[in-house]
Amino acid sequence: MDSSRASLKDVRRLIIKVGTAVVTRGDGRLALGRLGSLCEQIKELNSQGFEVILVTSGAVGLGRQRLKYRRLVNSSFADLQKPQVDLDGKGCAAVGQNSLMALYDTLFSQLDVTSAQLLVTDNDFRDKEFRRQLNETVKSLLSLRVIPIFNENDAVSTRKAPYEDSSGIFWDNDSLAALLALELKADLLVLLSDVEGLYSGPPSDPRSKLIHTYIKDIHHCGITFGDKSRVGRGGMTAKVKAAVSAANAGIPVVITSGYAPENIIKVLQGKCVGTLFHKDAHLWALVKEVGPREMALAARESSRRLQALSSQDRKKILLGVAEALEANENLIKIENEADVAAAQEVGLEKSLISRLALKPKKITNLANSIRVLADMEDPIGHILKRTEVADGLLLEKTSSPLGVLLIVFEARPEALVQIASLAIRSGNGLLLKGGKEAMRSNAILHKVITEAFPGTVGAGLIGLVTSREEIPDLLKLDEVIDLVIPRGSNRLVTQIKESTKIPVLGHADGICHVYIDKSANMEMASRVVLDAKLDYPAACNAMETLLVHKDLVESGGLNSLAVDLRTEGVTLYGGPRASKELDIPETHSFHHEYNSTVCTIEIVDDVHNAIAHIHQHGSAHTDCIVAEDKEVADVFLRQVDSAAVFHNASTRFCDGARFGLGAEVGISTSRIHARGPVGVEGLLTTRWILRGSGQVVDGDKGVVYIHKDVTAWSMESEKREVKSEE
Numbered sequence: 076m077d078s079s080r081a082s083l084k085d086v087r088r089l090i091i092k093v094g095t096a097v098v099t100r101g102d103g104r105l106a107l108g109r110l111g112s113l114c115e116q117i118k119e120l121n122s123q124g125f126e127v128i129l130v131t132s133g134a135v136g137l138g139r140q141r142l143k144y145r146r147l148v149n150s151s152f153a154d155l156q157k158p159q160v161d162l163d164g165k166g167c168a169a170v171g172q173n174s175l176m177a178l179y180d181t182l183f184s185q186l187d188v189t190s191a192q193l194l195v196t197d198n199d200f201r202d203k204e205f206r207r208q209l210n211e212t213v214k215s216l217l218s219l220r221v222i223p224i225f226n227e228n229d230a231v232s233t234r235k236a237p238y239e240d241s242s243g244i245f246w247d248n249d250s251l252a253a254l255l256a257l258e259l260k261a262d263l264l265v266l267l268s269d270v271e272g273l274y275s276g277p278p279s280d281p282r283s284k285l286i287h288t289y290i291k292d293i294h295h296c297g298i299t300f301g302d303k304s305r306v307g308r309g310g311m312t313a314k315v316k317a318a319v320s321a322a323n324a325g326i327p328v329v330i331t332s333g334y335a336p337e338n339i340i341k342v343l344q345g346k347c348v349g350t351l352f353h354k355d356a357h358l359w360a361l362v363k364e365v366g367p368r369e370m371a372l373a374a375r376e377s378s379r380r381l382q383a384l385s386s387q388d389r390k391k392i393l394l395g396v397a398e399a400l401e402a403n404e405n406l407i408k409i410e411n412e413a414d415v416a417a418a419q420e421v422g423l424e425k426s427l428i429s430r431l432a433l434k435p436k437k438i439t440n441l442a443n444s445i446r447v448l449a450d451m452e453d454p455i456g457h458i459l460k461r462t463e464v465a466d467g468l469l470l471e472k473t474s475s476p477l478g479v480l481l482i483v484f485e486a487r488p489e490a491l492v493q494i495a496s497l498a499i500r501s502g503n504g505l506l507l508k509g510g511k512e513a514m515r516s517n518a519i520l521h522k523v524i525t526e527a528f529p530g531t532v533g534a535g536l537i538g539l540v541t542s543r544e545e546i547p548d549l550l551k552l553d554e555v556i557d558l559v560i561p562r563g564s565n566r567l568v569t570q571i572k573e574s575t576k577i578p579v580l581g582h583a584d585g586i587c588h589v590y591i592d593k594s595a596n597m598e599m600a601s602r603v604v605l606d607a608k609l610d611y612p613a614a615c616n617a618m619e620t621l622l623v624h625k626d627l628v629e630s631g632g633l634n635s636l637a638v639d640l641r642t643e644g645v646t647l648y649g650g651p652r653a654s655k656e657l658d659i660p661e662t663h664s665f666h667h668e669y670n671s672t673v674c675t676i677e678i679v680d681d682v683h684n685a686i687a688h689i690h691q692h693g694s695a696h697t698d699c700i701v702a703e704d705k706e707v708a709d710v711f712l713r714q715v716d717s718a719a720v721f722h723n724a725s726t727r728f729c730d731g732a733r734f735g736l737g738a739e740v741g742i743s744t745s746r747i748h749a750r751g752p753v754g755v756e757g758l759l760t761t762r763w764i765l766r767g768s769g770q771v772v773d774g775d776k777g778v779v780y781i782h783k784d785v786t787a788w789s790m791e792s793e794k795r796e797v798k799s800e801e
Contacts, residue, residue: 083263083327083329083342083343083345085262086125086262086263086343087124087125087126087262088125088126088128088217088259088260088261088262088263089120089125089126089127089128089261089262089263089264089265089343090128090129090130090252090255090256090259090261090263090264090265091113091117091127091128091129091130091265091267091339092129092130092131092132092248092249092251092252092264092265092266092267093113093129093130093131093132093133093267093333094132094133094248094249094266094267094268094269094314094333095132095133095135095136096268096269096333097109097113097267097268097269097333097334098110098131098132098133098136098137098175099133099136099137099140102140104140105133105137105175105178107178109333109334110178110179110182111182112336113267113333113339114179114182114183114186114188115186116336116337116338116339116340117129117183117188117222117339118183118186118187118188119340120339120340120343121188121220121222125343126217127222128213128217128222128223128225128255128259128261129179129190129222129223129224129225130224130225130226130248130251130252130255131175131179131224131225131226131248132226132248133171133175134167134168134171134172134174134175134226134229135164135167135168135171135229136167136171137170137171137174137175138166138167138168138169138170138171138172138174139162139167139171141170141171141174142162142166142167142170143162146162164229165229165230165231165232166230168228168229168230169230172194172226172228172229172230175226176192176224179224183222188220188222189219189220189221189222190221190222190223190224191216191221191222191223191224192224192226193209193212193213193223193224193225193226194225194226194227194228195209195225195226195227195228195251196227196228196231196232197227197232197244197245197246198244200244200245200254200258201244206258209258209259210258210259213259225251225252225255226248227245227247227248227251247313249266249313249314249316249317250313250316250317250320252264252266252317253317253318253320253321253326253328256321256324256326256328257321257324257326261326262326262327263326263327263328263329263342263343264318264321264326264327264328264329265328265329265331265339265342266314266317266318266328266329266330266331267331267332267333267338267339268311268314268330268331268332268333269332269333269334270311270332271285271331271332271335271349272285272286272287272329272330272331272332272348272349272350273285273286273289273294273311273314273315273330273350274286275294285350286350287347287350287351288350288351288353288356289315289318289319289322289350289351289352289356290356290357291319291356291357311330314330315330318330318350318352319352321352322352322353322354322356323354324354325354327351327352327353328351328352328353329342329348329349329350329351329352330349330350330352331348331349331350332349345420355409355410366548367540367545367548367549367552368548368552368555370506370535370538370540371479371481371504371506371538371549371552371555371556372555373504373533373535373538374479374504374505374506374535374536374537374538375478375479375504375555376504376533376535377504377532377533377534377535377536378476378478378479378502378503378504378536380531380532380533381499381502381532381536382455382476382502384531384532386453386455388529389453389455389499389500389502390449390450390453392499392527392528392529392532393445393446393448393449393496393499393500394445394446394449395527395528396445396495396496396499396524396527397442397443397445397446397449398442398527399523399524399526399527400438400441400442400445400492400520400523400524401438401439401442403519403523404438404439406519406523407433407438407516407519407520407523408433408438410515410516410518410519411431411432411433411488411513411515411516413515414431414486414488414512414513414514414515414516415428415431415432417512418431418486418512423512424671425671426612426613426669426670426671427486427512427613427670429611429612429613430485430486430487430613431486431487431488431510431512431513431516433488433489433516437489441489441492441493444493444496444732444737444738445492445496445737445738447732447737448496448497448500448737448738448755449500451500451737451755454474454500454501454755454756454759455474455475455476455501455502455759456473456474456475457473457474458471458472458473458786459472459473459474459761459786460472460784460786461784461785461786462782462783462784462785462786463781463782463783463785464765464780464781464782465770465778465779465780465781466779466781467767467768467770468765468766468767468768468770469765469766469767469785470763470764470765470766471763471764471765471766472761472762472763473761473762473763473764474756474759474760474761474762475759475760475761475762476501476502476503476758476759476760477501477503477557477558477758477759477760478503478504478556478557478558479503479504479505479506479555479556479557480498480503480504480505480506480556480557480558480559480560480740480758481506481508481549481550481556481558481559481560481577482494482505482506482507482508482559482560482561482562482740482741483508483546483559483560483561483562483563483567483571484507484508484509484510484561484562484563484741485509485510485562485563486509486510486511486512486513487509487510487513488509488513488516488517488520490509490562491507491509491513491516491517491520491521492520492524493731493738493739493740494507494738494740495507495520495521495524495537496737496738497737497738497739497740497754497755497758498536498537498758499536500737500755501755501758501759503758504535504536504537505536505537505538506537506538506540506549506556507521507537507538507539507540508539508540508543508545508546509539511543514541517539518539518541521537521539524537525537547574550571550574550575550577551575552577553575553576553577556577557577557578558577558578558579558580558758559571559575559577559578559579559580560579560580560581560740560741560753561579561581562581562582562741568581568582578748579745580741580743580745580748580749580753580757581741581743581744581745582615582694582695582696582718582741582742582743582744582745584615584666584668584694584696585614585615585616585617585619585668585694585696585697585742586619586620586666586667586668586692586693586694586696587607587615587616587617587618587619587620587693587694587696587697587698587699587726587729588618588619588620588621588622588685588688588689588693588698588699589603589604589607589618589620589621589622589698589699589700589701589726590622590623590624590679590682590685590689590698590699590700590701590711591604591621591622591623591624591627591632591636591701591702592624592682592700592701592702592703592704592707592708593624593625593626593627594702594703594704594707595624595627595632595701595702595703596701596703597632597635597636599701599723600632600636600701601635601636601639603699603701603723603724603725604618604621604636604639604640604701605639605640605643606725606727607699607725607726607727608621608640608643608645608672608674609643609645609672610725610727611727612669612670612671612672613670613671614670614727615668615696615742616696616697616726616727616728616729616730616742617670617726617727618674618699618726619667619668619669619674619675620665620674620675620676620677620692620693621636621640621674621675621676621677622676622677622678622679622685622688622689623636623653623676623677623678623679624678624679624680624681624685625678625679625680625681628656628678633653633656633657633676633678634657636676637657637659637676640674643672644672645672645673645674646672646673646674647659647673647674647675647676648660648661648662648673648674648675648676649661649662649675649676649677650662650665650675650676650677650678651677652677652678653676653677653678656678657676659676662675665677665688665691665692666692666693666694668694682700682702682707682710682711683710685700685711686710686711686714686715689715689717690715690716693717694744695716695717695718695744696717696718696719696729696742696744697717697718697719697720697721697726697729697742698715698717698719698720698721698726699720699721699722699723699724699725699726700712700720700721700722700723701722701723702722702723708722708723717744718742718743718744718750718751719742719751719752729742729751729752730752731752731753731754734751734752734754736752736754736755736756737754737755738754739752739753739754740753740754740757740758741753743757
């Protein structure tokens with residue numbers, strides 16, 4: 076299912092409007108094949124439990140063709156030599172409506188379906204009692220699986236020029252269909268036309284392209300309409316007006332071809348057929364069409380404006396973002412649920428869907444974590460060291476933003492919020508590329524966050540990259556982008572490292588180990604193991620391999636841990652030793668990240684054997700020992716070369732928020748710059764500021780270097796100044 080069509084999955088009541096160009100052939104006669112196909116689709120939908128309402132055109136055209144024939148039969152040769160007067164439109168409507176309904180009745184009867192005719196005029200809708208009765212009648216018909224067929228009663232319409240006049244409540248069958256969609260509370264409106272959908276120009280022009288999703292800001296002024304319908308009143312212009320009207324009221328609309336068989340069914344299956352109109356369509360596209368370089372430059376410029384603000388103003392921006400997230404929680408939830416539904420539809424793995432879903436209270440928790448970040452000491456311009464280089468020459472080493480970050484992350488919407496808040500706190504510009512499965516969630520979160528920025532900073536501070544094709548171009552911008560942080564598979568990280576000159580920070584895999592020593596308290600070991608595996612199996616800091624000391628085989632400790640895991644629904648695989656001992660399948664590889672309720676168990680001889688196993692098969696992420704023997708624990712803590720090493724604590728503690736960093740952009744297994752959970756400090760570099768009074772080098776003739784560390788004295792002096800001001 077196309078992700079933008081996920082909203083059509085829950086449709087129950089739909090209105091189908093069929094145009095004159097679909098009902099009739101080029102010579103004005105009825106297109107029996109197309110009508111038959113339409114009726115068959117409606118029969119199928121009716122049998123599946125859909126409530127289908129039909130709005131049909133074609134009566135005037137059909138009546139005109141019949142009356143022309145009748146006039147020809149009744150005319151003398153002399154009459155035919157005279158100028159022919161146009162036929163009365165109302166008379167054409169009266170004759171055609173009778174013929175059209177007779178045909179629908181015949182076709183539906185052959186399919187064992189009952190239809191009902193409802194003729195309306197725009198004046199009818201001015202009467203509240205009429206509208207109430209209309210709803211009651213339609214409700215009654217639908218409960219009996221009868222297909223209501225609506226048409227404007229042109230034969231008695233009071234409009235002066237019913238085929239040209241656009242005054243009144245509705246003025247053609249397209250606008251009637253939109254009105255009925257609102258009045259009868261339809262879930263979907265399908266407008267059938269003689270073309271595939273809305274094109275950027277006349278469909279006959281080879282340069283015109285089909286627009287799959289109509290976005291007003293992009294398409295409203297850029298479409299060139301061709302001629303109006305060859306037989307009806309409106310054509311595509313009328314359909315677009317009706318579609319926009321209904322979509323703005325919250326009813327999705329699809330304009331598609333009535334010539335192609337099964338198109339209505341394909342629409343309901345979520346396939347990318349025709350042109351979709353939806354009130355939230357603007358959230359599914361870039362707010363502004365800009366190239367990768369322009370996006371990166373905008374992020375740099377906005378980051379410099381952010382850095383120029385006071386610490387208090389930067390704090391206000393973060394607090395404003397937190398409030399905006401909570402205020403838009405319902406909208407965010409709707410978009411996220413659409414992403415989750417689309418992921419389930421295509422059969423995405425449960426672990427990936429778990430990461431994709433924003434669970435209850437998640438927005439509140441994210442907002443609170445942003446507030447914690449806002450209350451932390453401002454990291455920008457923090458003086459790390461002061462040195463008196465020479466008399467009257469003071470050197471300061473200060474913290475400074477890195478510049479512009481490019482972060483490629485998995486389909487995990489909460490990561491976008493965490494990364495964005497860290498970028499704001501650290502004064503960095505940011506370019507984000509999230510997983511395509513979270514397209515709608517990322518779009519709404521990006522919109523909510525950037526709309527909370529003041530004009531002095533600008534929404535360009537955080538750019539959202541929506542296409543994978545843009546990544547190679549971004550990776551070439553080493554003069555604009557300062558750091559790339561990829562979060563994802565080993566393959567992704569390797570590809571990015573090989574494709575760019577920009578420094579890359581991150582980790583590829585989260586293969587975390589828990590080693591249970593023979594000295595371990597087994598009750599504690601069980602708690603730590605179960606939490607490390609089950610607290611959030613899809614997380615990168617979840618346990619993937621359990622290593623158990625060989626003595627625990629004899630004591631029953633190994634079997635007890637295996638039973639505990641199995642009882643909680645964990646699937647077990649073993650190494651060569653554990654698979655034989657526990658009679659479980661042997662793993663195909665120790666270097667495997669399950670991200671689900673699966674783990675590997677292996678037996679090791681001692682702590683040194685465990686360390687060797689971790690170094691050979693691990694990913695240098697987070698590893699843990701459970702032991703009461705302090706000497707053994709100290710050996711493990713000193714020698715395991717991972718970003719985070721724990722003693723008697725779950726690997727799930729390896730997290731920026733839990734470490735008190737406020738949030739994290741990821742967990743780095745690199746050994747240069749930041750390592751472990753990367754919070755604000757990991758997104759900073761340093762600058763040197765030298766304050767003098769006219770000193771010059773001049774071959775160092777007149778300079779006496781003292782290089783005195785005055786950091787502590789200066790900071791104490793500043794504190795006294797602050798207190799005196801208070």
